Amino acid sequence: MTSKPFIVALVGNPNAGKSTLFNALSGLRQHVGNFPGVTVEMKKGHFTHGGRRIELIDLPGTYSLAARSPDEMVAVDLLLGRRAEEPAPDAILSVVDASNLERHLYLTSQLLDLGKPVILAVNMIDLAAKQGLAIDFDVLRREIGLAVVAIQANRSQGLVELRAALSEAEIAPRIMMPAAVETAVRELAGLLPKGTPDFLARRMLFDIGGSAEREAVAKLGESFAQRLKELRQVLAEAGCAVPGIEAKTRYAHIRGITAKAIRRPAVRPRTATDRLDRILTHRVWGTLLFLAAMFLVFQSIFVAANPLMDLIDHGTKWCSNRVESNMEPGPFRSLLAEGMIAGVGGVIKFLPQILILFAAIAVLEDCGYMARAAFLMDRVMSRCGLSGKSFIPMLSSVACAVPGIMATRVIENRRDRFATIMVAPLMSCSARLPVYGLLIAAFLTEGRPFWVPGLTLFAMYMLGFIVAPIVALLLRKTLLRGERSLFVMELPAYKVPSLQNVLRRVVDAGWAFLRRAGTLILMSMVLVWALLYFPTRGPDAESFPERIEAAKQKADAAESEETKEEAELESKKLTAKWKENSYLGRTGIALEPVFEPLGWDWKLGMAALASFPAREVIVGTLGIIYEQGDVDAGDDEQSKNLGNTIRDDWAANGNRARYSVPTALSVMVFFALCCQCASTLAVIRRETKSWWWPAFTFFYMTALAYVGAFAVFQLGRIVVGNG
Amino acid sequence: MPSLCDLRPGQRAVVLAVAGEAPLIQRLSEFGVFEGETLELLAFAPMGDPLEIRIGETRLSLRLREAECVSVELL
Numbered sequence: 147m148t149s150k151p152f153i154v155a156l157v158g159n160p161n162a163g164k165s166t167l168f169n170a171l172s173g174l175r176q177h178v179g180n181f182p183g184v185t186v187e188m189k190k191g192h193f194t195h196g197g198r199r200i201e202l203i204d205l206p207g208t209y210s211l212a213a214r215s216p217d218e219m220v221a222v223d224l225l226l227g228r229r230a231e232e233p234a235p236d237a238i239l240s241v242v243d244a245s246n247l248e249r250h251l252y253l254t255s256q257l258l259d260l261g262k263p264v265i266l267a268v269n270m271i272d273l274a275a276k277q278g279l280a281i282d283f284d285v286l287r288r289e290i291g292l293a294v295v296a297i298q299a300n301r302s303q304g305l306v307e308l309r310a311a312l313s314e315a316e317i318a319p320r321i322m323m324p325a326a327v328e329t330a331v332r333e334l335a336g337l338l339p340k341g342t343p344d345f346l347a348r349r350m351l352f353d354i355g356g357s358a359e360r361e362a363v364a365k366l367g368e369s370f371a372q373r374l375k376e377l378r379q380v381l382a383e384a385g386c387a388v389p390g391i392e393a394k395t396r397y398a399h400i401r402g403i404t405a406k407a408i409r410r411p412a413v414r415p416r417t418a419t420d421r422l423d424r425i426l427t428h429r430v431w432g433t434l435l436f437l438a439a440m441f442l443v444f445q446s447i448f449v450a451a452n453p454l455m456d457l458i459d460h461g462t463k464w465c466s467n468r469v470e471s472n473m474e475p476g477p478f479r480s481l482l483a484e485g486m487i488a489g490v491g492g493v494i495k496f497l498p499q500i501l502i503l504f505a506a507i508a509v510l511e512d513c514g515y516m517a518r519a520a521f522l523m524d525r526v527m528s529r530c531g532l533s534g535k536s537f538i539p540m541l542s543s544v545a546c547a548v549p550g551i552m553a554t555r556v557i558e559n560r561r562d563r564f565a566t567i568m569v570a571p572l573m574s575c576s577a578r579l580p581v582y583g584l585l586i587a588a589f590l591t592e593g594r595p596f597w598v599p600g601l602t603l604f605a606m607y608m609l610g611f612i613v614a615p616i617v618a619l620l621l622r623k624t625l626l627r628g629e630r631s632l633f634v635m636e637l638p639a640y641k642v643p644s645l646q647n648v649l650r651r652v653v654d655a656g657w658a659f660l661r662r663a664g665t666l667i668l669m670s671m672v673l674v675w676a677l678l679y680f681p682t683r684g685p686d687a688e689s690f691p692e693r694i695e696a697a698k699q700k701a702d703a704a705e706s707e708e709t710k711e712e713a714e715l716e717s718k719k720l721t722a723k724w725k726e727n728s729y730l731g732r733t734g735i736a737l738e739p740v741f742e743p744l745g746w747d748w749k750l751g752m753a754a755l756a757s758f759p760a761r762e763v764i765v766g767t768l769g770i771i772y773e774q775g776d777v778d779a780g781d782d783e784q785s786k787n788l789g790n791t792i793r794d795d796w797a798a799n800g801n802r803a804r805y806s807v808p809t810a811l812s813v814m815v816f817f818a819l820c821c822q823c824a825s826t827l828a829v830i831r832r833e834t835k836s837w838w839w840p841a842f843t844f845f846y847m848t849a850l851a852y853v854g855a856f857a858v859f860q861l862g863r864i865v866v867g868n869g
Numbered sequence: 870m871p872s873l874c875d876l877r878p879g880q881r882a883v884v885l886a887v888a889g890e891a892p893l894i895q896r897l898s899e900f901g902v903f904e905g906e907t908l909e910l911l912a913f914a915p916m917g918d919p920l921e922i923r924i925g926e927t928r929l930s931l932r933l934r935e936a937e938c939v940s941v942e943l944l
Contacts, residue, residue, distance in 0.1 A: 210899045214892060246926040249901060354891035389891060393898035423928070429915045521930045525916040528932075534919075633919060634896045634935060637928040 151192070151199040153233060154312055155225055157257060158241035159250055160207030161514070161638040163269045166647060167241055167299040168204040171309070179203065181231065186217045188224075195309045203235065209636075211256045212353040212389075215560060219357040225260055226343050237263040237315035244274035244281060244296070245639070247408060251400045252393070254290075255321050259345050263315030266294045267308055272301075273639070278411040286407040291318035300644050321399045326384040327351075327391060330377045337370060338362065350374065352392045419514075419639040426518050427637075436522050439515070440541055443506045451545075454498035462491025475695045477679065485675030490668060494660070499576075501656050503542050503549040507556075508651040510538070512643035516556060517635060524633065530615030531622040533557060533631065536566040540614070543573035544607075547826045551833055552655060559631035565621050567830055568843055569614040571821050574607045580765045581817045582606055588789030589810040602814075609818050613850070625842075659829070670759035670824045677730040678756065678767075690724035722771055730756055744816065744852070745809035745859040747799075754816065761822040768792065808862025812855040820851035871943065873922065873936035876910035882941035883907050889938035901925050902939060 158164040168176070172191025179190045189204040205221045213219040220229070227234025238257055242250035247268070257264050266286075274281060287294045293311045297304030322328065335347040349358040351374070363371045378388055426432050466483040473479040510516045516538070524534030532540075535557045543550030550570045557563040586599050682689050694717050701713035725731050734752025741751035749771045757764035765788070772791045797803045821827065821844050830840040876882055884906045887894050901924050902908065911921040911928065919932045 209896075212895055212899070248925055249927050252899060252901075353895065389895040390887070390898050390903050393895075393901070393903055397901060419928075423911070423921075427912045427914070427921060429913070433915045517930070521914055521919060521921065524930075524932070525914060525918045630934075632893060632896055632935065633930065633932045634893070634900070635930045636900075637921065637930055639928075 151201045152237070152313065153201045153203065153235045154237050154239050155235040156202060156204045156239045156241060157221075157225070157253065158207060159209055159243070159253060161636070162207070162241045162243045162250060163299045164207060164241045165204065166644060167267065167269065167297070168202060169646065169650060170299055170302050170305060172202055176202075179232075181220060181229075186220065188220075193309070195312070198313070200309075200312060202239075203232070208253070210253055211259075212349065213357040214353070214355075215357065217560065219361075222345075222349070222357075225257075225262070226345060235262070237265060237312060239265050239267055239312070241267045241269055241299075244268045244271045245277055245279065247274075247281070248397070248400055248404055251290075251403070252396055254292075255396045255400060258318055258320040259348060260343075261317060261320070261345070263317050264292050265308075265311050265315045266290065266292045267304075268294060268296050269299050271296050271304075272298050273641075277417060278415055280409040282407050282409075286403070289403040289406055292316060321396055323395050324384075324386050324391065326381055326386050327395075330381055334374065334377060337366070337373060339365075351377065352388050354378070354389060417639065422640050423518070423637070426515070427521060432518070433522060436519060439510075439519075440538075443503075443510075443538075444541060444545065446502055446506065451498040451502055455495050458491065458495050458497070462487060462494075465491070475691060477682070477691075480679060480691070481672070481675060485672045486668065488671060488675075497656060497660070499546045500549040500552075500659055501652055503545065503553070504652045504655040505648060507538060507542075507553050508648040509643045511556065512641070512647055514638045514640045517637045520635065521637065531618035532566055532569075532615075533559065533562040533633070534635075536562065539566055539570060540573060543570040543575060546575050546577070547571045547573065547823065548659065548829050549655070551826065551829045552659070554833065561622070561626045561628050562631055564834065564839065565618045565626050567833060567839070568621055568846075569618045571823070571826050571843065571847060572610045572614040572617065572819065574610045574818055575823075577761050577823070578606070578817050580762055582814055584765055584768075584789050585810040585814055588793045589806050602811075606814055606818050609815065609854075613819065617846075617850075658832070665828075674730070674756055674759055674763070677733075678725055678728045680729060681727065682724075684723065684727055690720060690727070694720045694724070725752075725767075725771060743859070744812050744855045745805055745863070746813070750809075750813060754813075754822075758822045759824040761817060761820075764817075805859070805863050805866055808859045808866060811862060812859035815858045816851045816855040818851075819847060819854050821847035870940045873908075873910065873920065873931070873939045873941055874933050876941065876943070878910055878912050881907060881909045881944045883944060885940045885942055887939050889935075893935055893938060897935075897939070900927055900929055902929070907944065908941075 156164050156168055168189060168191060172193055175193065176189050176191030179188045181188060186206045188206065190202065191204070192199055192201045194200065203224070205224065206217075208218065208221060211222055211225075213222050223229050224232055225235065225238065238260070240254045240257055242254060254264070254266060268281070268283070268286075271281070281296075283294055283296055293314050293316060295304055295308045295311050297308055299305075323331070331344070331347050331351055334351055335342070335344050338347060346358050346362075349356065350362055353359060359374065363374075381388055381391065426435060466487050469479060469483040469487065473482070507516075510519070516535075519538060520534030522534070523537040527534050527536050536554070539550045539553040539557075541550075542553055547570050550573070551567050554563045554566045554570070557566060582603055586602050590602050591599050682691055684690060697713050697717035697720060701710050701717065704710035704713055726735075731748075731752055734748045734755060737751055737755075738748040741748065741754075746754070749768070753764045753767040753771060756767045769788050772788065772795060793806065796806050796809070827840040827844060830843055831837060834840070870885070871882075873882075884902060884904055887897055887903060897903070906924065908922050908924045911923055913920045917933070919930050920936055921928060921930050923929075
């Protein structure tokens with residue numbers, strides 16, 4: 147019985163069923179590994195076999211070990227044992243798809259170059275059987291020189307043999323390249339510092355401009371780069387030009403193996419995938435079905451999530467009320483009820499949307515349709531500086547940017563992914579609706595043609611849809627400048643999505659969101675609460691909360707309707723005065739000159755400031771400032787009253803009365819373009835693993851919002867002035 | 870010299886050469902797209918870009934800009 151754990155690295159193409167296998171082997175005993183400096187996630191898990199602890203590490207799906215980016219190089223370094231945080235794996239588990247053995251074995255053959263023990267797990271044997279392929283595993287074992295186990299991971303078949311075979315992993319001989327190539331590799335290895343694995347010398351030679359080459363040139367200088375170039379020239383002249391020679395040699399060798407081990411039917415049968423794709427990638431039908439599918443996903447988020455979100459809202463309010471009725475009035479009660487519970491409730495409210503969206507995305511990806519969606523949308527997305535795979539994250543962001551940004555993980559290219567993350571918050575999310583609703587109802591409904599409200603709402607959405615591609619293109623030309631990414635993308639065979647996989651991803655996503663966004667949101671809500679609560683004493687040194695409580699009690703004890711109303715009005719007036727006097731209120735008043743060019747007064751400014759952590763807060767804050775008490779954003783009746791109050795308030799002020807519509811529009815445009823969502827910023831930080839990107843998003847969007855609101859107001863003023 | 874872009878859906882062809890940037894050549898060769906290999910053009914996307922081919926058992930999607938780099942001979 148050995149106490150040292152046996153470490154196994156799982157390597158395989160995307161869609162080989164590697165994750166399914168990982169989950170089947172480690173069950174719930176898994177967690178996400180921490181790898182600084184890279185944005186890919188690698189899961190680690192373990193199980194026990196024969197008294198020994200076997201540790202698994204699930205490397206990201208890849209087609210080859212030719213690393214071109216830090217993210218890709220991490221896997222190579224890990225396999226070579228060159229990562230500080232990870233010991234070298236004791237064995238490598240190569241997972242391949244039985245129905246496409248030839249291509250999958252390409253990666254396996256590269257793994258042999260590492261000189262480490264490898265076990266081959268041939269997965270999806272059911273699919274191979276369906277296609278009439280007969281694989282002789284004994285022949286395969288003999289020809290490759292590795293332990294080979296046939297499995298079907300989604301049914302947990304073959305796992306017993308696999309677990310037993312892990313400790314029997316062997317080092318098989320690697321595929322020999324033509325003599326000229328081997329000579330060049332030997333010479334290159336001689337130029338490298340002692341102890342550098344031969345594997346890296348190979349990668350430097352084959353991967354022109356790849357990570358291995360770049361790292362070596364950075365360390366060894368121009369003379370090394372020059373020698374590398376000369377060696378490649380020699381190979382080209384010998385008819386063994388890189389990179390092509392690697393693939394040609396490997397595939398020739400692999401075909402030698404598969405010719406002996408696999409018996410194919412004489413005529414290639416039409417697979418289910420062939421039949422489905424004739425419709426799903428069809429120019430007309432494919433597009434129509436795609437639009438229908440997207441609409442379904444979108445609707446399910448809005449329709450299915452809403453009742454759940456209302457439920458959570460009620461739950462939050464119930465908790466708040468219980469706290470208020472059971473505690474003495476004072477800062478702690480307010481902090482708990484209005485700061486923390488409201489804060490936590492505000493975060494949890496997103497959960498249904500996130501879970502539903504992630505379930506939809508997990509299903510689409512698992513069944514293989516996601517790649518078709520990217521295929522259909524790539525042209526449109528490319529014109530906007532994004533990629534086909536950006537479409538679904540962008541669409542999701544119309545409901546809520548938080549899951550939308552989390553969904554950008556499907557985009558492999560780092561620059562494309564970051565560009566998508568940067569512009570996703572511009573898609574008008576559902577939290578902006580209360581503000582649009584309020585202002586459109588107040589200023590753009592009565593006395594106007596029937597199509598004005600609808601058109602305005604549509605215009606607000608279009609604003610996001612138009613600005614996003616422009617910003618994306620700008621980013622691609624400046625911060626995210628770089629070579630156009632390769633699109634070469636596999637369209638995997640369709641398969642029935644695995645419920646286990648989908649559930650696991652949904653739970654992971656939901657949990658990650660709650661943990662991260664929860665902390666940041668909570669902190670910012672507490673901060674906003676504090677800024678609105680303190681100071682509690684007015685200029686006359688009387689405590690506001692105490693006076694408000696007194697007024698409320700007077701209202702409760704009132705005997706006549708009149709007295710009650712009077713007392714309630716007094717409590718509302720006091721609340722408004724208190725907020726005006728608070729730090730946030732004073733900031734709003736002090737910043738009035740900043741808001742003036744947008745046509746706003748300090749009340750609007752203060753409400754806007756208060757809604758930076760979460761934009762829905764604006765309706766409630768406006769309610770308090772305009773002495774309506776706390777207005778529920780979802781309550782149409784209360785909203786309408788608030789709208790009327792604002793309108794009357796503005797009508798009383800000469801200047802604002804004239805320009806009420808431009809002012810309302812400028813508020814809406816500001817909200818359309820500004821990033822007032824701490825959850826979004828938290829998720830951006832998590833997905834980009836840096837503080838810089840969320841900070842940049844915040845600043846550029848706020849600047850954009852200010853300029854947009856300014857332009858709309860001033861333009862509107864001119865139009866109204868002349869009209 | 871005809872490239873992948875010049876094929877019609879359903880046509881099969883042999884790859885004569887793959888030109889272009891090293892990353893593209895390497896990526897294509899990893900999937901088995903290099904001189905002497907046979908492939909089939911399956912479909913074009915709604916706006917004519919990208920296109921889809923079958924190489925061996927793999928369905929691959931390529932932008933026109935990438936497909937142009939693959940010169941072929943119709944079978």
